[in-house]
Amino acid sequence: MKSCPLCHTEMPARYNYCYQCGEYVGHLETAAPDDDPAAAKRHRLQERFIHYGCLTLILMWTAFGLWFLLHINR
Numbered sequence: 001m002k003s004c005p006l007c008h009t010e011m012p013a014r015y016n017y018c019y020q021c022g023e024y025v026g027h028l029e030t031a032a033p034d035d036d037p038a039a040a041k042r043h044r045l046q047e048r049f050i051h052y053g054c055l056t057l058i059l060m061w062t063a064f065g066l067w068f069l070l071h072i073n074r
């Protein structure tokens, strides 16, 4: 929520213009939830987990493919 500087009407943060007097209020940005450092850290850890998970999967499949190629002609 933010309030209009002219008529002090409360309105949702997504509004760019006051619906009472039409004043531009888009510059009155409320704090974004992404600024939370704990959430950002959790997000980075999650990304790293997915990254290394995919990497491990690819390495396992590569190793299995090489093993298969080396043993298929016996």
Ligand SMILES: [Zn+2]
Binding pocket: 004, 005, 006, 007, 008, 009, 018, 019, 020, 021, 022, 023
């Ligand atoms: Zn207003």
